[in-house]
Amino acid sequence: MNDTAVDYARVFQALPGMVALLTPELTYVDANAEFLRVAGRTREQVVGRYLFDVFPDNPNDSGASGMRNLAASLARVVATGERDAMALQRYDVEDPERPGEWAERYWSPVNAPVCDADGKVVLLVHRVEEVTELIRARGGPAGGRARVLEAELYTRARELQELNERLRQAHAREREVALALQKAMLPARRQVGDHHAAVRYRPAVGALNVCGDWYDVVDLVGGHRIGVAVGDVVGHGLEAACVMGQLRSALSAACRVASGPAEALNVLGRYAHVVDGAESATAVTTFIDFDDRTIAYSSAGHPPPVLVHPDGRVEFLDRATDPPLDARPDPVPRPEARTAYTDGATLVLYTDGLVERRGEDIDTGLARLASSLDRHRDDDPDRLADAVLLELLPPGGATDDTALVVVRL
Template sequence: MTEPEIDYRAAFRAAPTPLALLTTELRFVDVTDAYLEVAGRPREQVIGRLAYEAFPDQPDSERPSGVRRLRQSMERVLATRRRDVMAVQRYDVEPEEGAGRWEERYFSIVNAPVLGPDGEVRLLLNRLEEVTRLVRTKGGGAGGGRDGARGRDGKRGGGRGREDRRPTAGGARLESDLLARADELQHTNERLREAHSRERHVAMELQQAMLPTPDLLAPRDAAVRYQPASATMNVCGDWYDLIDVDALHSSVVVGDVVGHGLEAAGVMGQLRSALSALARAATPPAEALNILDLYSRSVPGAESTTAVKIHVDWSASRLVYSSAGHLPPLLARLDGTVELLDRATNPPLGLLPEGGGTIEDSVAFEPGDVLVVYTDGLVERRDEDIDRGLARLADSLASHRTAPAEELAEALLADLLPPEGTEDDTVLVVLRLDRDDTG
């Protein structure tokens, strides 16, 4: 039995919910019939027009600008790619464009992004729910539109079949209190968003300052990536370090601090600096993690941090590695097989055996093999087992293993990260193990 063809535009317009689709310039491209009914406008007066042109504020109104707040909400959605729920808003609506008559109406509004295949916002979905009747009921039967204006049906009161009732003193006070509380909530939300935006900016600047470019003596084929989480403050827990100790030895380090925000950024900076110093002193991986573990016990917030350190011996074509609770690095072979480097996994920092006991292991590599080290944001998803993410990464690495490091890094991110982003940071280090790079 074949599935019937679906006219999605017709289905959208027939939806019983007031919905509108707008471009990123905030221009209407389609609306449901229910939206037009609530707005009291024919389709031709809406489609193709900017939101603030189709539904402007009442001229010379002393009320806070509902149109301005709607525009700010939509701009937040464009900037964050996340849904924005507005507090109950009062709008003075002109049911018939140009008639000069305005109705006092109340709406609950949600704006949501419609993402394209690349994860960028392509359209905005605007959902209206009129709560005028509810507000007036709670307000003790407040009357109709401003100055007794007639509604869409020609009756006074601005509502379909509604009687012209003057508000009682108690009802007017309750209505005024409700609007004041909604207005206060809206301002509070805006201040919180601004504060979060400032803190995120500071955290991102700090993150970038503490994640240096690779310090390589030889022209190695390498790439590093840091992808912040999509949530407002989910940044600054992950770090990497890629350096040449000398012409024949390199060090690769990736770590992940528990937590997010500025506090995690501070912890990350201390641990990264300490482990980078140990790497430059050519400290073997297991011993370096032992020393870092002792140091971490004096750093508040460092407990349960994961880290992996890999020592690359170019002359012996060998990797020596040790992990403190971190996800296993991957080694892609020329023949297409992908090996998990998981034979030297120890507990996270703060839980390593005191006085030593950290294990390390080694593995040989061939020219053209590729080493990939990463953090959990690349492979972990809330609704699936971690093994599925690791298998997905291994498959992607096997498919793209012959690409240069920069192209390979981009391909892995494209294959592994969902368009809407992730709830955790992602760090990725790619190093092609070509001995000829040493010259």
């Protein structure tokens, strides 16, 4: 059955709950049969009339607030375009057959917008659950406070469900924005001069777990050289992704003018000191000189790069490791080390999402990485990167982001 075959007017009238449609000016457009039955009104008494002319407050109750509370809720929906679940309301109703006689009634309303193509609220859906009998069944007037409390708990539970759904949607939107920012800042880099490079980024599973991992590959001034770096910002979500963007851009610029990776990290550390959210971020930078076949490197609290030699020997570049960025109150020059390689070697940089697992020593993850790199060392960088991710990441996805750079030397 397609949409054109559905009689939505009949569906509206058949809804088992009380539902009415209002204009933003609070005039009734329609009300379903259940609404009219429970409210004790006919369609002619409702449609086309102002909401509070049909259901005013009880003039005999000086503390009546139902009309004021409902008006405020509907105004919020019109202003924000978002659903509003109200707390339990006592809203007495006049008997249409006996003017001047008012029945004590309790209602649990939810108000929702209907928007046009431009996002403007054009109708209000006013859904109501009457809970008067529920309250009366819990002890009558003598148990009023306990009855109201029970109904309040019922209403609050429903409000909490709706709030959780809103939060889920908000987190999903934030995740999409953060991923878009990371994607824009982490472009694919396939060729480095005559050398092939593969880059991979895998976001964490879960709407809340978009993190601040980054990678970068830059051409260096002087000779046949490139800089390759990866880093990781502490935290999750859009804020971490924004900090990531700032640090990546700063390190990229520093690498182009620094004499070596240690100096580049020194500059980045001073910059991180004035960036909110950059505390304890980690990074590792390598300068590859293709002319003299050497790699200079320096690490700020980051897992060590891996150099896979053509004969299968796996070397962790861990002789220049220092605390994370902004870990010291006063800047101290960072260490730097250098190692040689032969043609056909492979340099691998990564973030901790690839090797760290809860309840497991990181050496276990590093050993797993070394074994995978050895097995696939003859593969081209793209196939090697895919194989490593397949073997090291959990089948359902990791709880931390993973960035990976593979450069064939």
